[in-house]
């Protein structure tokens with residue numbers, strides 16, 4: 385039905401460019417929600433967000449308001465946030481604890497943590513002789529079709545059919561392994577709050593930007609330059625290492641486009657991408673040395689070297705997640721409309737790691753994401769301006785031609801060529817996956 389209303393999808397995506405309507409047409413957005421976000425595996429949250437029975441968190445999957453909830457049996461369930469009686473939203477708060485049961489605020493139907501009906505007031509007399517009895521499945525809160533967790537990271541799919549989570553993640557699973565392996569206890573736990581940012585543009589602009597190695601030294605140049613000045617001034621008087629926060633920012637200016645070309649992107653069939661090249665260094669300050677010692681004790685020298693040697697800057701799990709595993713942070717993308725996108729930016733503690741290591745990743749998290757940072761503001765301004773330009777009649781196409789024709793294709797992956805880290809291969813790959821999902 386919807387398909388008839390939208391322009392011919394086959395004409396929208398070419399290997400090196402896409403039509404602007406892909407970002408601006410509301411009917412295409414609706415179809416994306418059905419065919420992509422409400423079909424594939426979407427990140428719900430981390431198990432440590434809901435440690436106790438009855439703990440829940442709201443999560444948006446496509447257009448569907450869902451609840452991630454911990455059951456008495458310790459299992460994590462993902463349910464539609466909807467009462468099966470007359471549709472009342474079951475939980476109004478973003479997160480909390482529902483106690484022994486869910487209890488609808490409208491007519492007091494109650495449900496177990498897995499969504500199964502527990503009780504309806506005066507069920508026997510009220511529903512005798514009707515189509516409903518206690519066993520009717522439509523009297524329970526509807527669960528997501530599939531829920532799986534990997535190393536504490538919970539995903540749900542609203543489609544019954546499809547690859548299992550591990551198959552879907554493929555090589556991008558390294559994001560979660562890299563993050564957890566860097567913890568002496570092999571696990572991370574969420575820091576219980578996130579930044580929530582709404583950008584006034586289409587969700588795909590965000591996903592493209594996360595692996596856009598061409599933009600940091602331009603978009604974030606002014607911020608990086610200013611930080612570099614302060615970093616130099618501090619270095620003159622203080623001991624080395626004390627300017628790490630400024631160094632994290634100045635890298636945006638000092639790592640110029642030609643240096644970004646040294647990095648590499650590796651792209652995968654479901655639209656995922658890995659950007660290799662870790663900018664975070666391996667400093668030799670006392671805090672890092674103390675951490676290294678604990679890690680060596682936990683894993684042995686050889687495994688420790690393997691873990692800290694993982695060469696990853698960023699992992700994109702299409703269509704809704706961007707993970708910076710060496711810095712223990714991730715951004716979950718929740719499309720709200722064709723021109724509005726929410727990102728939830730979470731960070732994690734390495735279990736068993738000393739406090740200064742946490743404070744370092746917290747510093748980075750705040751430096752690039754907080755409402756006060758210029759880094760995120762620079763990106764957000766670009767997103768908004770892109771959306772304005774794409775909504776105009778100034779042109780019909782978006783170009784992804786950088787280094788087109790040079791990518792290296794192997795079965796199951798496409799890499800940017802050596803010294804072409806700023807290739808637009810990730811955008812071409814995302815749109816290729818997008819077209820496949822949309823035609824399915």
Ligand code: FES
Pocket residue numbers: 467468469470471472488489490491492493
């Ligand atoms: S709408 Fe929930 S009990 Fe009536």
Ligand SMILES: [Fe+2]
Pocket residue numbers: 593599600603604759763
């Ligand atoms: Fe950026």
